[in-house]
Amino acid sequence: MRQTFAIGIGGAAGQGVATPGDIFAKILSRRGLHLNAYNAYQSIIRGGHTFLTIRTGPEKVTNMGDRLDLVIPLNQDAMDRHLGLLTDGAACIYNAETITPGAAAEGVALCPLPVSKLADITRNKVAQNTLAVGAGLSMMGIGFQALEEVLAEQFKKKGDTVVSENVGIARAGFDYASANFRPFAWPLPMTGNRYAVLSGNTAMAMGGAAAGVKFYCAYPMSPSTGVLHWMAAHARRANIMVRQVEDEIGVVNMAIGAAHAGVRSMCATSGGGFALMSEGLGMSAMMETPVVVIDCQRAGPSTGVPTKTEQGDLWQMLGAAFGDYPRVLAAPLDIGDCFKIIPEIFNIADRFQCPGIVLCDLLLSEGRLSVDPKDLDFNPVIDRGELITTATSASSTHGNGGYKRYKITESGTSPRAVPGVPGYTHTAATDEHEEDGVLISDEFTNPTKRRAMMEKRMRKVGGIEASVPPPALVGPRDAEVTLIGWGSTKGVIEEACEILTEQGISANHLQIRWLVPLHGEAILEILKDSRHTFIVENNYSGQFARYLRSETSYVPDGYIRKYDGEPFMPHHIVEAVKEQLGGKSNLSVPAHEILV
Amino acid sequence: MATVIAPPKSLTVADLKGKVDPDWCPGCGDFGVLAAVEKALVELQIPNHNVVTISGIGCSSNFPGYINTYGMHTLHGRALAVATGLKLANHELTVLVTGGDGDGFGIGGNHFVHTMRRNVDLLYIVMDNQIYGLTTGQTSPTSRIGMKTKSMPFGNIEAPINPISLALAAGATFIARGFSGEQKHLTQLVKQGIQHKGFSFLDVFSPCVTYNHDNTYQWFRPRLKKLEDDLTYDSADWMAAMGKSLLWGEEIPIGKFFERTDVPTLHGAEPVLNTGPLVHSDVQIPPDVARSFIAELM
Numbered sequence: 001m002r003q004t005f006a007i008g009i010g011g012a013a014g015q016g017v018a019t020p021g022d023i024f025a026k027i028l029s030r031r032g033l034h035l036n037a038y039n040a041y042q043s044i045i046r047g048g049h050t051f052l053t054i055r056t057g058p059e060k061v062t063n064m065g066d067r068l069d070l071v072i073p074l075n076q077d078a079m080d081r082h083l084g085l086l087t088d089g090a091a092c093i094y095n096a097e098t099i100t101p102g103a104a105a106e107g108v109a110l111c112p113l114p115v116s117k118l119a120d121i122t123r124n125k126v127a128q129n130t131l132a133v134g135a136g137l138s139m140m141g142i143g144f145q146a147l148e149e150v151l152a153e154q155f156k157k158k159g160d161t162v163v164s165e166n167v168g169i170a171r172a173g174f175d176y177a178s179a180n181f182r183p184f185a186w187p188l189p190m191t192g193n194r195y196a197v198l199s200g201n202t203a204m205a206m207g208g209a210a211a212g213v214k215f216y217c218a219y220p221m222s223p224s225t226g227v228l229h230w231m232a233a234h235a236r237r238a239n240i241m242v243r244q245v246e247d248e249i250g251v252v253n254m255a256i257g258a259a260h261a262g263v264r265s266m267c268a269t270s271g272g273g274f275a276l277m278s279e280g281l282g283m284s285a286m287m288e289t290p291v292v293v294i295d296c297q298r299a300g301p302s303t304g305v306p307t308k309t310e311q312g313d314l315w316q317m318l319g320a321a322f323g324d325y326p327r328v329l330a331a332p333l334d335i336g337d338c339f340k341i342i343p344e345i346f347n348i349a350d351r352f353q354c355p356g357i358v359l360c361d362l363l364l365s366e367g368r369l370s371v372d373p374k375d376l377d378f379n380p381v382i383d384r385g386e387l388i389t390t391a392t393s394a395s396s397t398h399g400n401g402g403y404k405r406y407k408i409t410e411s412g413t414s415p416r417a418v419p420g421v422p423g424y425t426h427t428a429a430t431d432e433h434e435e436d437g438v439l440i441s442d443e444f445t446n447p448t449k450r451r452a453m454m455e456k457r458m459r460k461v462g463g464i465e466a467s468v469p470p471p472a473l474v475g476p477r478d479a480e481v482t483l484i485g486w487g488s489t490k491g492v493i494e495e496a497c498e499i500l501t502e503q504g505i506s507a508n509h510l511q512i513r514w515l516v517p518l519h520g521e522a523i524l525e526i527l528k529d530s531r532h533t534f535i536v537e538n539n540y541s542g543q544f545a546r547y548l549r550s551e552t553s554y555v556p557d558g559y560i561r562k563y564d565g566e567p568f569m570p571h572h573i574v575e576a577v578k579e580q581l582g583g584k585s586n587l588s589v590p591a592h593e594i595l596v
Numbered sequence: 597m598a599t600v601i602a603p604p605k606s607l608t609v610a611d612l613k614g615k616v617d618p619d620w621c622p623g624c625g626d627f628g629v630l631a632a633v634e635k636a637l638v639e640l641q642i643p644n645h646n647v648v649t650i651s652g653i654g655c656s657s658n659f660p661g662y663i664n665t666y667g668m669h670t671l672h673g674r675a676l677a678v679a680t681g682l683k684l685a686n687h688e689l690t691v692l693v694t695g696g697d698g699d700g701f702g703i704g705g706n707h708f709v710h711t712m713r714r715n716v717d718l719l720y721i722v723m724d725n726q727i728y729g730l731t732t733g734q735t736s737p738t739s740r741i742g743m744k745t746k747s748m749p750f751g752n753i754e755a756p757i758n759p760i761s762l763a764l765a766a767g768a769t770f771i772a773r774g775f776s777g778e779q780k781h782l783t784q785l786v787k788q789g790i791q792h793k794g795f796s797f798l799d800v801f802s803p804c805v806t807y808n809h810d811n812t813y814q815w816f817r818p819r820l821k822k823l824e825d826d827l828t829y830d831s832a833d834w835m836a837a838m839g840k841s842l843l844w845g846e847e848i849p850i851g852k853f854f855e856r857t858d859v860p861t862l863h864g865a866e867p868v869l870n871t872g873p874l875v876h877s878d879v880q881i882p883p884d885v886a887r888s889f890i891a892e893l894m
Contacts (some may be wrong), residue, residue: 257681
């Protein structure tokens with residue numbers, strides 16, 4: 001079993017949960033430790049309850065885990081919500097003057113800080129937070145110097161006085177804990193590795209920059225807004241045109257306009273905004289102008305729960321826009337993959353001149369992960385497909401030399417000339433058209449031509465399928481249990497497999513990254529040897545299970561679903577598998593024990 | 597070896613002829629708009645491969661198919677959004693957006709307002725016939741109160757949009773109105789609109805001879821008064837323009853209502869475009885910049 005250590009910090013929005021979280025994250029990643037952070041929060045700017053979980057360890061940490069080792073409640077509410085869930089060996093650091101602990105389980109260390117004796121709370125309103133960080137690091141066996149360095153960086157802009165004041169407060173907490181609290185049984189190790197810590201939104205934005213995106217536009221919508229923020233902040237250095245648009249209809253149309261001029265163009269939104277973009281996706285397909293749209297799923301339907309995660313948009317993606325057309329749909333498997341998947345999907349969209357959709361979710365978009373900087377490759381393969389950007393010698397006249405933008409080809413794709421190139425003038429239309437772009441929708445309707453154009457476009461599907469690898473099974477082929485998931489659940493399913501195996505139930509794992517094309521036959525081939533199969537997904541109706549069934553007729557032995565807004569924890573899956581192997585049910589909906 | 601390149605021959609109206617003839621009804625006002633645009637492009641000698649004509653959906657939105665430039669026949673109401681993206685990706689192109697009153701002021705109203713405030717450098721020509729034609733005659737956002745259509749058979753009870761006042765309020769930097777029955781005048785307005793650096797809005801009365809029996813050529817002719825004929829009118833005066841925009845009835849002004857040249861265009865205001873159009877820029881991020889992006893995360 002992987003050795004990990006998890007810290008939880010809870011309080012009201014505006015109480016300063018983020019800063020201690022950032023400080024822990026920096027210190028841990030600089031010790032060469034991996035980390036995974038997830039912030040359970042609410043759609044409120046001040047007040048309410050937010051709970052940040054940071055889990056760390058020397059090996060990859062793929063999810064928030066099952067256990068908290070250290071909890072820092074910043075108010076009574078946070079104490080009341082989380083103390084009861086702590087188990088033997090865990091500790092809780094809190095302000096003894098404002099918070100009263102309830103009953104704790106045996107072996108849980110209560111660590112009260114006499115805050116006003118250790119710091120001048122009239123001067124520093126977040127002194128309790130800084131004291132707690134100092135105390136926590138002392139108990140974790142991390143030397144004070146690491147904290148001093150990070151505090152100096154954190155408060156550099158506010159001047160030396162603020163830095164030294166905070167260092168002093170942190171030191172007081174550190175020393176008080178060294179004298180009064182028992183250190184954790186497992187001191188955190190150090191490694192020589194160094195990791196970048198980033199959110200999925202940052203990763204997708206950077207992946208876009210790496211892919212050569214030159215145009216990005218968006219309307220703010222949680223949980224996708226982080227992509228806009230990174231793009232806007234880095235636009236001038238990355239030479240990217242970034243625009244905030246009046247609505248998502250405008251967003252997708254503007255993005256397609258830019259793409260049509262010949263640049264790589266991207267936009268991101270969540271389910272509600274994506275619904276507005278639907279017609280635009282059809283335009284991208286019909287005009288054969290590639291665009292990449294990111295959907296960061298949140299709990300729906302409608303406005304739903306804007307700050308909570310779900311995998312509930314799959315069928316919206318499958319059905320987006322009317323009519324049949326080729327599309328590519330991919331779900332990143334973790335935050336590192338959020339970066340990698342963008343250049344990959346752009347290459348497919350460009351080669352096949354069709355829309356590409358990245359189906360992310362809040363868990364990845366707003367979660368944070370340590371990633372090896374080598375995996376953030378700003379020099380990926382770039383394939384723009386058949387793009388005509390310069391004139392040939394014969395094309396200096398005002399005519400277009402018989403150029404057929406929608407020439408019927410075996411592959412279904414036709415060389416794409418961008419506006420401004422002499423000799424290739426043509427009109428791209430959302431109406432059905434013939435090879436040279438003339439409409440066959442109004443005056444010149446023609447069933448033979450219509451059929452030929454439909455078949456031309458749909459022939460791309462075969463090429464797309466051949467360009468995308470089928471999924472692969474991870475773990476022993478003859479395992480007793482096969483867990484099937486898609487997108488962001490990879491990390492938690494991986495850990496559930498390890499736990500099951502340790503408990504004597506061998507398990508393997510099939511995670512789907514490319515949803516369209518699905519490679520149904522390859523999936524059937526993999527699953528035919530499986531003994532007990534379970535589809536794990538973060539939605540009510542089993543959207544992927546229904547999709548897999550519609551494409552392959554495959555029906556698994558059981559389903560594990562969660563639709564309460566929070567992500568799976570490993571034990572949810574482990575317990576559900578055991579329950580279903582016991583024959584009690586074929587559908588498990590684990591309860592989320594943490595009240596966030 | 598030296599290659600002899602023939603000097604480019606000058607652009608003629610014949611060069612601009614599209615692959616097919618317009619399918620508009622005989623007498624449709626849109627023919628006059630197409631002719632004026634062709635003449636303006638010839639007079640300005642803009643190479644047709646540097647022009648992109650972008651439309652939405654509707655009778656008049658079939659326009660790009662009838663002219664030999666680059667063209668995009670987009671979704672209903674979305675032409676301005678598409679055109680904004682295209683212009684920002686390659687600001688060396690001359691962008692013409694064409695469509696009708698339903699497309700621009702109805703379903704596309706949101707983009708109309710926002711494209712004006714952004715001062716995107718393009719010419720937006722609305723062929724305003726005060727009716728939905730392609731859907732066979734329903735009330736439009738510019739249909740007058742009382743007008744009987746298939747969708748409001750007992751008469752329209754909703755006040756129409758005033759496109760000129762709306763454009764003035766939204767910050768358009770060139771605002772004009774033409775009439776498709778006044779070719780020379782219209783051609784000059786198209787030329788001025790193309791030459792203006794910023795968002796040019798040209799509302800054209802383009803009668804629908806099939807479905808609008810109220811606002812016909814005969815109805816318009818005696819009412820239209822050219823602003824250019826009034827030597828005291830100052831098109832730099834926004835308040836005066838707003839006053840003129842409200843005239844309707846016995847006297848309806850056409851011509852240039854308003855122009856200002858002191859507002860930067862959207863592409864001109866964005867430093868990212870200082871080094872030239874994005875479409876010609878390097879795809880790859882320079883290695884030192886990429887390294888600095890990663891360093892921020894460490």
